[in-house]
Amino acid sequence: MRITKTSDSRIDSVDFSNLPFGRVFSDHMLISQYKNGSWQEAQIIPYGNISMTPGSQVLHYGQSVFEGMKAFKTNNDEVLIFRKEMNYDRLNQSAKRLSIPSIPKKMFIDGLNELVSLDSKWCKKEEGYSLYLRPFIFASSECIKASASEEYTFIIITAPTKNYYPHAIDLVIEEHYSRAAKGGVGFAKAAGNYAASFYPTKQANAKGFTQVIWTDAATHKNIEESGTMNIWFRINDRLITPTTSDSILAGITRLSILQLANDLGIDVEERVVSVDEIIKAHNEGILKEVFGTGTAVTVAPVQSLTYRDVKMLIPEQSNSYAVKLKKMLQDIQKGRIKDSYKWTTKVVSKAYNC
Ligand SMILES: *Cc1c(COP(=O)(O)O)cnc(C)c1O
Numbered sequence: 001m002r003i004t005k006t007s008d009s010r011i012d013s014v015d016f017s018n019l020p021f022g023r024v025f026s027d028h029m030l031i032s033q034y035k036n037g038s039w040q041e042a043q044i045i046p047y048g049n050i051s052m053t054p055g056s057q058v059l060h061y062g063q064s065v066f067e068g069m070k071a072f073k074t075n076n077d078e079v080l081i082f083r084k085e086m087n088y089d090r091l092n093q094s095a096k097r098l099s100i101p102s103i104p105k106k107m108f109i110d111g112l113n114e115l116v117s118l119d120s121k122w123c124k125k126e127e128g129y130s131l132y133l134r135p136f137i138f139a140s141s142e143c144i145k146a147s148a149s150e151e152y153t154f155i156i157i158t159a160p161t162k163n164y165y166p167h168a169i170d171l172v173i174e175e176h177y178s179r180a181a182k183g184g185v186g187f188a189k190a191a192g193n194y195a196a197s198f199y200p201t202k203q204a205n206a207k208g209f210t211q212v213i214w215t216d217a218a219t220h221k222n223i224e225e226s227g228t229m230n231i232w233f234r235i236n237d238r239l240i241t242p243t244t245s246d247s248i249l250a251g252i253t254r255l256s257i258l259q260l261a262n263d264l265g266i267d268v269e270e271r272v273v274s275v276d277e278i279i280k281a282h283n284e285g286i287l288k289e290v291f292g293t294g295t296a297v298t299v300a301p302v303q304s305l306t307y308r309d310v311k312m313l314i315p316e317q318s319n320s321y322a323v324k325l326k327k328m329l330q331d332i333q334k335g336r337i338k339d340s341y342k343w344t345t346k347v348v349s350k351a352y353n354c
Pocket of ligand 1: 296
């Protein structure tokens with residue numbers, strides 16, 4: 001791996017107390033090109049513009065996938081990356097569905113390690129901070145034939161972040177638009193899934209909602225997920241989340257929360273969740289909590305759920321599962337408690353040629 005360090009770090013010009021999500025990037029990025037049937041050696045270079053032709057296939061057909069993951073700094077100034085092997089596997093699952101060649105494991109893991117190590121100053125150890133890691137791949141052949149590209153570009157950029165939603169959120173159940181269909185690409189982090197979600201989300205935002213809750217495309221009777229979060233319901237003391245399928249993104253936070261809930265002795269169920277049963281549970285007063293999970297938000301409590309014209313308020317629980325699970329997950333991510341499952345790995349530079 002070739003590493004070219006910047007001679008001009010931008011870090012001193014960044015106001016870390018006022019970080020807008022996803023708009024500030026660290027000093028370096030990793031880049032590799034796929035040409036003539038193989039990925040070229042990855043390079044780490046200063047973060048900056050890339051040049052591309054207007055004939056780049058991704059600009060026309062959206063053949064592109066991405067990942068979202070985080071690194072955290074402990075009180076001992078070690079940097080931990082959370083479950084990176086799972087993000088690696090998921091990136092390649094997404095890539096496969098979009099007919100994009102898979103990324104070699106060494107390139108991804110070693111590349112991420114060097115990149116995060118080089119920009120570790122951008123990862124703050126104060127509470128609520130993390131370094132968001134964004135690997136992505138796009139079709140870069142100069143060709144506007146509607147077919148899979150022959151060339152691709154893989155890039156990893158990183159962005160310092162602070163907590164995402166500061167308050168409990170308001171969701172609305174979507175019955176007209178769909179995020180994903182059976183046989184489609186909903187399980188993949190395919191760029192176009194997000195492009196298609198912006199219009200319905202903007203309409204919901206205009207009515208005061210933070211996000212929509214996506215229902216199944218065929219009947220709109222079953223709940224799938226919300227925005228870019230998996231969704232959870234606490235009915236009485238049982239925690240329920242929809243079973244993943246090809247129309248639901250299988251979150252790594254979701255999987256982690258399932259494990260931690262089990263460890264806490266919470267009664268957890270993965271199954272189909274219908275809109276009707278959630279409304280019924282609310283009417284009976286047994287819908288105690290709703291929350292979303294995802295890398296960006298960790299655990300986001302929901303304060304209201306709207307179905308057609310009815311706004312269901314979810315009162316704050318004194319003995320909240322969301323609060324407990326969030327704390328446990330963050331304690332592992334920040335290296336404050338024992339990481340029994342080895343979810344985190346310490347960033348150690350192996351670079352010799354920089
Ligand atoms: C990324 C994402 C999630 C959450 O996945 P994590 O691995 O927990 O970050 C959930 N739903 C959608 C649609 C997503 O894109």
